[in-house]
Amino acid sequence: MKGLFITFEGLDGSGKTTQIALLSDYLKRKGLEVITAIEPGGTALGDKIRHMLLDRENAGMSHKAETFLFEASRAELVSKVIGPALGRGKIIICDRFFDSTIVYQGIARGLGVEKIMELSLWATDGIVPDLTFLLSVDVDGGEERLSGSSKSRDRIESEEDKFKQSIYEGYLELSRKYSDRIILVDGKQDIKKIFGQIKERIDRELDKL
Ligand code: TMP
Numbered sequence: 001m002k003g004l005f006i007t008f009e010g011l012d013g014s015g016k017t018t019q020i021a022l023l024s025d026y027l028k029r030k031g032l033e034v035i036t037a038i039e040p041g042g043t044a045l046g047d048k049i050r051h052m053l054l055d056r057e058n059a060g061m062s063h064k065a066e067t068f069l070f071e072a073s074r075a076e077l078v079s080k081v082i083g084p085a086l087g088r089g090k091i092i093i094c095d096r097f098f099d100s101t102i103v104y105q106g107i108a109r110g111l112g113v114e115k116i117m118e119l120s121l122w123a124t125d126g127i128v129p130d131l132t133f134l135l136s137v138d139v140d141g142g143e144e145r146l147s148g149s150s151k152s153r154d155r156i157e158s159e160e161d162k163f164k165q166s167i168y169e170g171y172l173e174l175s176r177k178y179s180d181r182i183i184l185v186d187g188k189q190d191i192k193k194i195f196g197q198i199k200e201r202i203d204r205e206l207d208k209l
Contacts, residue, residue, distance in 0.1 A: 005082065016135055039097055070100075
């Protein structure tokens with residue numbers, strides 16, 4: 001079987017973690033081998049980079065340094081986990097991938113979409129997700145979930161609402177541009193309804209394998 005690479009995107013607090021857990025369980029119950037990963041992170045080196053990126057003590061990090069750290073973590077994840085797993089025909093579900101860098105660094109930080117795309121494709125050796133679920137919640141929706149969660153805010157979650165608004169809009173723009181790959185899902189619906197839509201799309205994808 002050919003491998004399948006699925007990614008989830010959205011603002012912090014959009015419900016990605018819950019949906020990834022549901023999808024992973026669903027696929028495993030079908031007897032499929034599933035690998036889940038998170039960006040930044042997912043490897044020994046990537047976990048260290050994640051810590052640097054999210055540490056609030058690094059509040060003044062330059063935008064370019066931030067971008068290279070995300071890409072470094074991604075290059076390691078692709079070379080150690082995603083590339084080999086796809087080669088063995090596995091299903092990989094990744095919590096964020098380069099669409100995050102396009103939107104957060106390319107659009108919200110203003111570094112440019114083309115530049116980030118070029119860097120990202122270099123980091124991934126040209127690997128692009130087969131399917132991306134964008135769980136769309138507006139800034140207020142994401143903030144509501146974040147304030148209800150017990151984890152304290154990291155460096156990026158602490159950014160101001162203006163930054164988050166441009167991420168929200170950037171994601172919508174990206175989903176229109178890559179509408180074949182990026183599936184826009186209304187993240188404000190209840191958990192079961194969201195998962196129903198994801199499951200329906202995944203079942204169609206599995207039939208093609
Ligand atoms: P997480 O909390 O969803 O694991 O992601 C960590 C934070 O890093 C989140 O606020 C989004 C941000 N991020 C970027 O700014 N650029 C990227 O390329 C990635 C993968 C995440």
